Amino acid sequence: MLKQSYAWSLALAGLSLAGSPLALADEGQWQPHQLPQLKAELKRIGIAIPAEKLADLSRHPMTAIVSLGGCSASFVSPSGLAVTNHHCAYGAVQRNSTAEKNYISDGFLAKTRAEELPAGPDSRMYITDKVENVTARVMQGITPAMSGKQRHEHVEDRIKALITECEQDKAYRCSVPSFHRGLEYYRIRQMMIRDVRLVYAPSDKIGNFGGEVDNFEWPRHTGDFSFLRAYVGKDGRPADPSPDNVPYQSRDFLVVSAQGLKNGDAILLAGYPGTTSRYKLPAEIRFARDVSYPARVADYQSDLSVIAAATSGNASAEVRYASVVKSINNRLKKTEGLLAGFARKDIAAIRDAQDAQFRQWYAQNRSDTSLLKELxxxxxxxxxxxxxxxxxxxxxxxxxxxxxxxxxxxxxxxxxxxxxxxxxxxxxxxxxxxxxxxxxxxxxxxxxxxxxxxxxxxxxxxxxxxxxxxxxxxxxxxxxxxxxxxxxxxxxxxxxxxxxxxxxxxxxxxxxxxxxxxxxxxxxxxxxxxxxxxxxxxxxxxxxxxxxxxxxxxxxxxxxPVYPDANSTLRVTYGTVAPYSPRDGISKGPFTTVEGIAEKHTGKAPFIAPDNLLTAIREKRYGVFKDAALGTVPVDFLSTADTTGGNSGSAVLNKNGELAGLNFDSTYESITKDWYFDSAITRAIHVDIRYMLWVMKEVDHADNLLKEMQIRYPAK
Structure with missing residues (x-):
């Protein structure tokens, strides 16, 4: 039986939210064990799943949530079928593509298990099954006389020993990340599946519709989804890639809800967010804003222009570097968005005011003032x-x-x-x-x-x-x-x-x-x-x-409320489907529809939609995926959930824990949420599961996968 253990330290006691006026904002990337403290808030927004169930890594739905080592995913069948973003599987698509057989532009669908392709030698799926507080064991033996280097190496050695102890069973990969910038350490055990295969990815004319032009923008019309499958040895344990391997029998999987969401509905989002910097000091914000980020932007731009010139006119070279270019472009636009966000709102000044309040409180409640100077x-x-x-x-x-x-x-x-x-x-x-x-x-x-x-x-x-x-x-x-x-x-x-x-x-x-x-x-x-x-x-x-x-x-x-910065470990956030106003006089609704794809289609990259998709729109072949209020198929939607990089592919769950969408981006105005969460304008962008299912049925005819999943359709 899977286990989850926590040594509740005084530091964690400091995280108690009992009696706190939590939010009116949906801020927070919560460790699962913190969710029972949010019981009242989850109930208030309409979540029906008991908080205690969400906190238990041995129970549905957390057992269905997996990491891809940089992206998130979730199992949607008992046979190891996992859904994630198109851009998360882009490397696998690119690695299997050639100029003659270009799965990037044409898409890929395995109609049988035998047709599924290797995702790549570095592709992994990680399933978290145990988390334990090991702060005391990491800190054991540290003395005040140690230099910074000695202290750091001591911590490294303690962490390596804890990992070695945890990895006696080679089916698992263990890590000991820090939380609250080194205040706590948790040992995390994950089953590591080494044989991952590409099952289905639509054409990038769907999965990357709008390209870098629409990246971080709203309205958005991107079908950012794809499917992978986990394979293991015949004994059910992780194994190196082999033709003899069999699909992993996932302990749990998510039911897919084609019933849809509407404005104001509650959602949960579970995944592996990368990094945030919510507790950085004003000086660190100014360094990022004035020094580090501008240097990165200039470097990204130069590197991209060099790659473009070196691959120009060579289709094979362009395919080979497609994933590299996409990755740099994504980092570039995010960094540019951070700089734009810093220019729009003076986050450093906001932090100055907060820091001044903190230092005043500290002076009144702590006798040792040398800490802040040393800090x-x-x-x-x-x-x-x-x-x-x-x-x-x-x-x-x-x-x-x-x-x-x-x-x-x-x-x-x-x-x-x-x-x-x-x-x-x-x-x-x-x-x-x-x-x-x-x-x-x-x-x-x-x-x-x-x-x-x-x-x-x-x-x-x-x-x-x-x-x-x-x-x-x-x-x-x-x-x-x-x-x-x-x-x-x-x-x-x-x-x-x-x-x-x-x-x-x-x-x-x-x-x-x-x-x-x-x-x-x-x-x-x-x-x-x-x-x-x-x-x-x-x-x-x-x-x-x-x-x-x-x-x-x-x-x-x-x-x-207090939650740790994101650090690529399993987190849960919550929110509601909601519109927003990026600036005075402009309001943007929470849904886009397939009609918007037809309107954006120009026939020139990046706004080229497949002919069969445009035909299905023109003929209004919407079937059960038609939203009653919208009168058409929704494509993407917005929510107030707190997300960041690494949350790509995260499951968006409805109030009952059913899969209603996939997270894949944020609005441009939201990018600075890595540093400061502004509830008025922070919005995450998700692909609506109904669009995904509609594309699978009407455009790519992925009937084998539709049959494999358990889909809850609207009542007739």
């Missing part, structure tokens, strides 16, 4: 080092160089006992490293990587010399000499690249491969940066948790 100092050191780390990332932006550096580091770490290796280079990580090295086969071309690295070195040479890691300039190739590196290196060959996995450090020192030589040459500088990061992080891990405990106590004194 400001460690934050300043963190920001300074972050600028150097960004310069390093620009100077090393080459897929072949990254591969060489990874391989050399693995060789060095492999000479140590496994428990002493750097996390990420232990034996448990070798399969992931191998998968990443394999993945280049589908997303790398020497001439494109060469162009990217040449341009990156040129950008690096234009950065302020004071922000560059000391001594790095003398070690780097000149932009003019890069062509020779690619001409002479054999790392572009997959078999030869993988062969380095089994070589020791001496082989790297003797190699005449220019990228191997460069990796060896850069290693000490990289390690120096890493050691400095450990010192800074260790000091942050000593000071920030004390600050966070004080913040929790302060908010508790005001009766305000």
């Amino acid at each position: 400001d100092a460690v934050i300043a050191s963190d920001m300074a080092l972050t600028e150097e780390e960004f310069a390093w990332s620009v100077a090393t932006n080459s897929d072949l160089l990254k591969s060489a550096r990874t391989l050399y580091r693995l060789a060095l770490e492999s000479s140590k006992p496994d428990t002493e290796r750097k996390a990420g280079f232990q034996q448990r990580d070798v399969s992931f490293i191998t998968a990443r090295l394999n993945r280049l086969e589908q997303s790398f071309l020497p001439n494109v990587d060469q162009a990217r690295y040449t341009a990156s070195l040129q950008r690096y040479n234009q950065t302020d010399a004071r922000l560059r890691p000391r001594g790095l300039d003398l070690l780097l190739p000149t932009p003019e000499s890069v062509v020779a590196l690619y001409r002479q290196s054999e790392l572009g060959n997959t078999a030869k690249r993988l062969a380095w996995l089994n070589k020791d450090a001496s082989a790297f020192l003797q190699s005449d491969d220019p990228f191997i030589q460069l990796a060896v040459k850069l290693h000490d500088t990289g390690m120096s940066l890493e050691d400095r990061r450990k010192e800074v992080d260790g000091n942050l891990e000593r000071v920030i948790p004390q600050y966070m405990q004080a913040v929790i106590d302060w908010k508790k004194s005001q009766g305000k």
Whole structure:
């Protein structure tokens, strides 16, 4: 039987919401065990599922929610069929595509299990089944005399030991992330399924309709959905990909509701949100706004223009880099949206006022005022080092160089006992490293990587010399000499690249491969940066948790809810279907419809809709998927749920816990919610399950999948 255990510490007691005037905002990405504290609020908005059931990882619906390691998904059949976003499966679609057989533009549907395609060597499904508070065990042995680096390495060693203990059964992957910026640590055990296959993805004319033009925009008409299937060995346990594997028998799955939602209906959203920064200090916000984000935007824009020029007119190259471009574009638009949000609302000034109130409360309720001075100092050191780390990332932006550096580091770490290796280079990580090295086969071309690295070195040479890691300039190739590196290196060959996995450090020192030589040459500088990061992080891990405990106590004194920042762990949020007003005089409704697709269709990318979809709209073949109030099929809808990156593919559940939609985006005005949740304009964007089912039936004829799922249709 699955278990879930929690050691309720004093810190968690500080999270109690009893008697708090919770919200009128649907803010909060809640750990499942916190949901019973929200019982009254969930009932108020209309959720019928008992909060205690939602908190139990061994019961439906939480047993149906899975992570894809960067996206979320949910099981929708007892045979391991999982639904997620189209953009979450985009890599799998791209890896199986060629210029002649282009599943990106044509779509893909396996009519039988035998036709399902490998999602990729690095594709995984993670099913969380156990969470336990291990804060005391992580902190055991820490002394005040430790330097920041010593403290950080001690915590790393404790975490590695806890993971090793948890992973005695190799079917599981364990992690020990921190919550509240290091105040608490939870050990999370997940079954890790290693054989994931692509089942169905509509054409990108549906799954990515509107492209980057519509990204983060509303109204939206994107059918951002696809299906994957989990496979295991015949014994029911995770196994390496094999033709002999069988579909995973999911413990639970979600019933799909074609009954639909309407304005004002309550929803729950469950998934694995990436990162938020709701508890950052004003100085950290200004650093992101004025320094870090503008630098990232410029770097993304330059990289995209280089890739576009290097792949222009070459259909095969464009397919090969499609997933890379999509990923960079998404990061770019989100960062641009964050900057626009910072310009629209002075979040730093809002934080200034909150910080002043907190410091006044702190002075009245704490005798030790040195903490806040130390806090400001460690934050300043963190920001300074972050600028150097960004310069390093620009100077090393080459897929072949990254591969060489990874391989050399693995060789060095492999000479140590496994428990002493750097996390990420232990034996448990070798399969992931191998998968990443394999993945280049589908997303790398020497001439494109060469162009990217040449341009990156040129950008690096234009950065302020004071922000560059000391001594790095003398070690780097000149932009003019890069062509020779690619001409002479054999790392572009997959078999030869993988062969380095089994070589020791001496082989790297003797190699005449220019990228191997460069990796060896850069290693000490990289390690120096890493050691400095450990010192800074260790000091942050000593000071920030004390600050966070004080913040929790302060908010508790005001009766305000407290939840940890998102950190890629399982979370539940709630809200209602709702319109919004982005600015004065403009109101945007919560639903879009298929008629909007026909209106947007221009015949030119990114607004090209498939002919058979347009025909179905013109003939109004809506059937049971027609919304009575709208008089047509809804495509996407808005809710007030609190989401962020990583929530892509998250199940949107109706009040009874049935699947009503999939989260896939946020409105442009909402992007700054990673830093500040503004209930008036924060809206998440979801694909309506009725549109998904309608496309499957009327456009792509995925009847085999419709039969496999348990669908609750509207009463006739």
